[in-house]
Amino acid sequence: MSTKSASRFTDRELSWLDFNQRVLELAEDKEIPLLERIRFLAIFNSNLDEFFMVRVASLKRKIEAGVVNVNSAGYAPREQMEVVLKRTHELVERQSKFFHNELLPELSKIRINFLSWDDLSESEIVYLQELFTSKIYPVLTPLGVDPAHPFPHISGLSLNIGIQLRNPESLEEFFARVKIPLNLPRFIATSDGAKNRYIPLELLIRKNLNQLFPGMEILTHYTFRLTRNQDMELDEEETDDILLTLEKELQKRRFGTPVRLEVPLDIPTKILADLAYELEIDESEIIKYEEPLDLTGLNQIADLEIPNLKFSPFSSSTPPQFTEIEEDSPEEFFAALRHGEILLHHPYDSFTSTVVKFLESATADPNVLAIKQTLYRTSGDSPIMNALIEAAEAGKQVLAVVEIRARFDEMANMKWARKLEDAGVHVVYGLLGLKTHAKLSLVVREEPSGIRRYCHVGTGNYNPKTARFYDDFGLLSADFSLCDDLTKLFNQLSGFAPSTTFARLLVAPKTLRSGILARIENEINNHNAGKPSGIRFKLNSLLDEEIIEALYRASNVGVPVKLVVRGICALKAGVPGLSENIVVRSVLGRFLEHTRIYNFVAAGENEYWIGSADLMHRNLDRRIESLIRVERSDHKLELDQAIAEDLSDDLSTWHLIEGDKWQRRVSDAAGNKLQTPQEVMMERKRRLHL
16 A cells, blocks of 8 residues: 555545444434434435445456556555445444444334334234235245246345245255335334334245245245445447437346345354355355344334424525515516526525426416526426426427436436427437536526526536435526526537637536636635635535645645535545645535535635536546536625534534544533534524514
């Protein structure tokens, strides 16, 4: 390992595991309502699923390809895999002990019980047996293994029961597998009248295996769960039809290489060895913990309607610029934008009455000639998609830049792309080799004074459902320069315009990296010249080595650098001679922090940029991303307040210390509980709308 390299950067995968540990710490926090803690535990597990499907799978592919080069943190792939799996085992053991030793007893105190078969009353057993016979048994498909039946395909993330059987006549032994159906509840209520008494679905099935294998002797049975490589390698230059190629790749995904096997602690050694052999999985990739496996199913419990065990209700509000607008008055909506740009902060500001309303107004307005829209992720019943379809059917020119390669949303986006095309929408898939991640809408309207354009740019997806709990900023505008920038960018995405220049945008992969680096260097020069200087970023991930090195240079000359990073952070903070002037915080909580804000003091001019881009290689070099310069002083003050609260020592956040260690601060020196930045923001928004 290169000592120099390892001392300057934190490994990406280890930093991500640190992030997921912060999620686990929220589940462990007794100050958070109990059902919300259960939700955080489910999130921790679903995060880990995706980590293995994508990141560990990629690492395994490098090892199999014989890659031995070290990464920026000094790890070769095989060594990196070892430390990643060791850290994962530690986290899984921690969450399992927490679930059984702390969370289950706390649930039991409020009469939410997870029961064993021996805990059930006679009436509950009768009810469950009848339920199995009538509703569960018909759905199950037992698969046996013998010379006529090869070992069955085990799909990724499926929960399974492995059974060792013996024919009592021939004494021959067999293996069989039963897949736990995904379309049945993960936890089964023990009777119609039972109040929050549950058993795992697999327990009920295991108690009735004799019905599935009549005449056979059940020797042993156990649960297991397999994770497969779900990442895709798409060679766009070798395809004539990206849609068809992607569909074929999605079919291959279900047969991806196994990367993790989850089993119970008490699984017999011989059986585990046989299972690992059949699945071709290494011992280091087997994770054992106390049942039940697959705690993502805890979302079912978190959804229980028990208000006193959840966060207090919070409703987003309509910004004052739109409160007096009549329901069916597109003219009034666009007049509000002509009056001045409007900065939106979701979920505190309503997404439906602002962004959705913007597109629905454009659809309903006969004066609107064209709508152009980027779409990365959206909901299954998206009102935005319906608005675009309605607009096209009404004869408006509609362009949709649909990113069909958005990971795990590929199939949904392909279905939307076909629906849009069928309605007459011009659907394009962006530029070859580049995912379109920018969040942009443009409306072209005919007015008495001539053609006028309106736009929305944001930091989050056009998804009304996630907008309820994702923290994002957006800007609605009728500014000529900004709308002209978006016109040029959409022309790049749908046609050929490689030499485009922009007034208020930085766009990856052309100008975003260079624009950020130039502004960091400008802060260094300003500091050296005795002018005001400073850098503050709020983002999801900070990984790009070139940007990090520039921030180190700024720190070394004395420029104050303050960062708020939700997830991956490869930068090391507070290291003498390297990053003494760099402060890093992380905010996690009720809402998912998704905002990207970039602030440069700029000798007192105070530049603010918001947009879609994190500081990672993929965002800067392999995606269409955009940052927009915020110009109004009141908007700058709002962004300043948001990022200042995240950095405040008077509020509860995680601090990055000693280079790469995260420490949560929940109370002040006197032991008083600190509020979180999200709690402060909710209180302020409530006061504003009283």
